[in-house]
Structure formats: C-alpha cells, structure tokens
Amino acid sequence: MAWVVLVISGILETVWAVALDRSAGFSRLVPSAVFVVALILSMAGLAWALREIPVGTGYAVWVGIGAVGTALVGMIALGEPVTFPRVVCLFLVIAGVVGLKLSH
Template sequence: MSWLVLILSGVLEAVWAVAVGRSEGFSRLGPSLTFAVSLLLSMAGLAYAMRELPVGTSYAVWVGIGAALTVGYGMVTGAEPISTVKVLLLCGLIGCVVGLKLAH
C-alpha cells in the first residue's frame, strides 16, 4: 500500500508543480487552490509512505516521478522543447525510479 500511495503522491507533485507555474505568482485562484490542495495531499502521502519505506528511497521516487511527469507534461503541451536527449534522460530517470523499487 505504501508504494501505491508514494506513486500517487509523486503524481500529485507534478500537479502542484504545474499549478504553481500557472498560478502567476498566486494571483489566479483556480491554479492557486489546485496547488495548495495537491501540495497538501502529496506531502501527506509522502509522509504516510515514509512510515514503512526508507526516507531516501521514498524521497527519490517521489521527486523522480514528479520531475519526469512535469517535464513530460511540458513537452506534450509545448511549454518545453522536445529533444532526443531529453527523452532519453527522462527514460533513464524513470528507469532509476523503477530500479529503486526493485532494489527495495
């Protein structure tokens, strides 16, 4: 259960990262509320997962999922340029997250 919560928390990390960018310095209500709610849920899930999983592994997986999804979202929406190098590096990041799960 902790791994599932950790993965969902990583997804929520990407949600709040995108929302804070869209909030325009917290001047837009919708993205600001999305940021606050997803941040709280993401942190709560990370804290829950850390009750059973090692802190370092939990944090690395949480950040890796959030970073990969945030960059991927940026590339899909056109906010970030797509390059072969970026895609390969994201695949490597995802591979490292999977590796941490398998090594646990």
C-alpha cells in the first residue's frame, strides 16, 4: 500500500508543479488553490509512505515521478520542445525509479 500512496503522491507533485506555473505567481485563484491542495496531499502521502519505505528510496521515487510527469505535461500539453536528448533523459529517470523499486 505504501508504494501505491507514493506513486499517487508523485503524480500529485506533477499536479502542484503545473498548478504553480499556471498560478502566474499566485495571482490566479484557482491554480493557486489547486497548488496548495495538491502540495499538502503530495507531502502527506510522501510522509505516510516513508513509514514503510526508506527515505532515500521513497524520496527519489517521489521526485522522479514528479519530474518525469511535469516534463511530460510540459511537452505534451504546454508546448515545450520534444527533443531526442530530453526524451532519453526522461527514460533514464524512469529507469532509475524502476531500479530503486526493484532493489527495495
């Protein structure tokens, strides 16, 4: 169960990162509210998951999911460039996250 919560928390990290961008420096109410709620839920889920998962593994997986998710949203929905080096680097992050899970 801790791993499921950790993955959901990583996805919520993507949500709050995108909402932070869309808040325009906290000048827009709805994205700012989404940021705050997603941030709290993401951190709470991470904290809960770390009761069973070592902090080094849990934090790295959480950050990896959030980083890859945010980069994908940027490339797919926000018009950021999709280049071969960026895609390769995202696959390397995914490989690292999978490796951490498998070695746990």
